[in-house]
Amino acid sequence: MTAPVLYLDGVSVVFDGFRALNSLSLIVEPGELRAVIGPNGAGKTTMMDVITGKTRPIAGEVRFRDHDLTRLDEAAIATLGIGRKFQKPTVFDALTVFENLELALKAPRGPVACLRWALSGEAARRIEAVLDETGLASRSQDRAAILSHGQRQWLEIGMLLMQDPELLLVDEPVAGMTDQETEHTAALLRRIAGGRSVVVVEHDLEFVRALGRRVTVLHEGSVLSEGSIDHVQNDPRVVEVYLGR
Amino acid sequence: MSATLASPAPPRAAAARNVLRWVLIGAVLLLALLPVLNRLPLDSALHVSDFVVSVTGKWITYAVLALAIDLAWGYAGILSLGHGAFFALGGYAIGMHLMRLIGPRGVYGHPTLPDFMVFLGYRELPWYWWGFDHFPFALLMALAVPGVLAAVVGFLAFRSRITGVYFSIITQALTYALMLAFFRNDMGFGGNNGFTDFKELLGMPLNTPNARAMLFYASLASLLGAYWLCTRVTRSKLGRVLVAVRDAESRVRFLGYDTTRIKLFVFVLSAVLAGLAGALYVPQVGIINPGEFSPGNSIEAVVWVAVGGRGTLVGAVLGAFSVNALKTWLTSVAPDLWLFALGGLFVAVTLFLPRGLIGLLRRREP
Numbered sequence: 001m002t003a004p005v006l007y008l009d010g011v012s013v014v015f016d017g018f019r020a021l022n023s024l025s026l027i028v029e030p031g032e033l034r035a036v037i038g039p040n041g042a043g044k045t046t047m048m049d050v051i052t053g054k055t056r057p058i059a060g061e062v063r064f065r066d067h068d069l070t071r072l073d074e075a076a077i078a079t080l081g082i083g084r085k086f087q088k089p090t091v092f093d094a095l096t097v098f099e100n101l102e103l104a105l106k107a108p109r110g111p112v113a114c115l116r117w118a119l120s121g122e123a124a125r126r127i128e129a130v131l132d133e134t135g136l137a138s139r140s141q142d143r144a145a146i147l148s149h150g151q152r153q154w155l156e157i158g159m160l161l162m163q164d165p166e167l168l169l170v171d172e173p174v175a176g177m178t179d180q181e182t183e184h185t186a187a188l189l190r191r192i193a194g195g196r197s198v199v200v201v202e203h204d205l206e207f208v209r210a211l212g213r214r215v216t217v218l219h220e221g222s223v224l225s226e227g228s229i230d231h232v233q234n235d236p237r238v239v240e241v242y243l244g245r
Numbered sequence: 246m247s248a249t250l251a252s253p254a255p256p257r258a259a260a261a262r263n264v265l266r267w268v269l270i271g272a273v274l275l276l277a278l279l280p281v282l283n284r285l286p287l288d289s290a291l292h293v294s295d296f297v298v299s300v301t302g303k304w305i306t307y308a309v310l311a312l313a314i315d316l317a318w319g320y321a322g323i324l325s326l327g328h329g330a331f332f333a334l335g336g337y338a339i340g341m342h343l344m345r346l347i348g349p350r351g352v353y354g355h356p357t358l359p360d361f362m363v364f365l366g367y368r369e370l371p372w373y374w375w376g377f378d379h380f381p382f383a384l385l386m387a388l389a390v391p392g393v394l395a396a397v398v399g400f401l402a403f404r405s406r407i408t409g410v411y412f413s414i415i416t417q418a419l420t421y422a423l424m425l426a427f428f429r430n431d432m433g434f435g436g437n438n439g440f441t442d443f444k445e446l447l448g449m450p451l452n453t454p455n456a457r458a459m460l461f462y463a464s465l466a467s468l469l470g471a472y473w474l475c476t477r478v479t480r481s482k483l484g485r486v487l488v489a490v491r492d493a494e495s496r497v498r499f500l501g502y503d504t505t506r507i508k509l510f511v512f513v514l515s516a517v518l519a520g521l522a523g524a525l526y527v528p529q530v531g532i533i534n535p536g537e538f539s540p541g542n543s544i545e546a547v548v549w550v551a552v553g554g555r556g557t558l559v560g561a562v563l564g565a566f567s568v569n570a571l572k573t574w575l576t577s578v579a580p581d582l583w584l585f586a587l588g589g590l591f592v593a594v595t596l597f598l599p600r601g602l603i604g605l606l607r608r609r610e611p
Contacts, residue, residue: 095488
């Protein structure tokens with residue numbers, strides 16, 4: 001049995017007496033693509049916050065490989081290899097797609113190092129690879145300001161990939177996307193997973209179906225059901241939560 | 246590598262850039278000709294007056310100051326309203342050297358002490374005047390003092406994440422405080438009279454056509470050097486990081502860049518360039534006094550950059566020349582109107598030409 005990349009056990013978070021997470025447990029394997037769904041207030045974003053060190057749990061265990069994430073701050077967790085894409089994309093509008101990726105590339109980050117930086121063949125290949133992976137190769141020299149909503153999201157994912165994370169957390173990537181963009185995003189995330197683990201939080205069930213992988217349903221801060229999309233959709237408890245109100 | 250790696254700029258933009266390059270080379274050659282034309286006989290149609298040469302020489306140093314401000318403001322988004330202080334400090338450092346060179350030729354004829362020190366009853370040179378009899382030391386101080394001051398102020402401000410208008414106010418207060426300090430006689434910098442009555446520089450008597458030409462060419466060479474340096478910065482990855490810091494600093498930090506160090510680097514570089522500009526300015530105008538620290542001067546320099554077009558180096562230079570040309574003309578025909586014109590210009594540019602004069606030329610690029 002391989003060791004999980006991400007291991008959450010009995011995690012609880014309380015905000016002013018409100019239990020945002022209630023003894024939540026979740027295991028993500030290396031290379032796995034996992035979708036996390038649930039109604040508003042189910043604790044999806046809080047779960048992401050706990051993993052990235054933004055929120056501290058009052059109880060439970062949060063581990064990334066051998067590291068106890070509850071003891072690390074956001075920057076240290078990012079350096080360990082956990083990348084997070086927020087809902088609102090923040091790419092640099094004044095720079096081209098290529099330049100955005102170049103800034104995200106792992107390289108010395110001091111002012112003098114940046115001044116003397118010359119794009120090596122290997123760095124160029126890394127950027128090319130991510131351009132291909134995200135489907136942005138034809139927009140390489142366009143400024144990020146003129147990208148469509150979907151392309152900005154892919155560029156943001158691309159910037160995370162440049163940092164070569166082992167675990168990628170993606171928060172509602174397809175909100176506001178057209179059907180075609182949604183499909184492209186699902187394909188992109190499927191491609192990315194494998195080399196690394198990806199956790200996607202989403203409400204769009206069609207998108208989750210397109211991902212076609214294991215699904216975890218959260219409700220009131222804990223796991224309600226877990227399995228394939230068909231299994232989950234036929235689970236009477238899920239039906240009750242989603243449709244019964 | 247594949248074609249996407251080259252930078253295939255749209256052909257029209259590339260053509261525009263080529264035209265601009267030739268216009269710039271032409272402008273530099275024209276400037277370089279001015280001191281030569283100054284030597285033509287007075288009745289020649291091409292003769293250029295002493296006034297034109299000395300005023301243009303002064304504007305060139307202003308253009309260096311404008312580049313310094315643009316590097317910090319236009320690229321990194323650091324709006325300093327106190328760059329006049331760095332300019333003035335550079336000027337004072339060279340002024341101290343010029344004062345030392347007067348030697349016994351002062352009104353009081355003291356062998357070492359400048360006139361104002363004799364007048365104030367100094368017995369010996371204060372320690373902080375030591376070394377200023379050597380030109381290389383004075384030049385070094387003209388660059389180092391602004392640089393160190395910028396490093397201290399920048400470190401304290403950027404580390405505490407003071408940005409935007411708060412940083413502008415702090416720098417404005419800095420130049421005001423320095424002005425008050427330099428007004429004091431017991432500072433040892435000549436009080437409100439400052440330094441003047443300079444005799445020579447590097448063995449050259451000032452106020453001769455030769456000296457004027459040499460200072461003019463030194464300024465022009467410095468402008469070209471500063472332009473080259475700023476181009477190197479803005480075209481490097483550092484330049485792209487600066488633009489990213491300007492537009493979304495927290496996101497840059499999230500990518501793992503220490504934005505405090507990045508901003509500090511560019512702010513210090515900018516202050517050093519401003520000091521260089523001041524050092525070139527003082528021998529040409531023949532005087533430096535605490536008025537150079539006045540807050541209005543720093544604001545005026547920011548207006549040059551805004552008018553020319555911030556975020557483009559050519560724009561900063563263009564702004565320095567055009568606003569000062571306007572000022573020279575207006576202060577001779579209607580001196581009282583200048584401050585209103587300056588304020589009006591700033592408002593008009595902000596409202597109607599957010600990308601400055603250069604934005605008119607480059608309308609196509611977003």
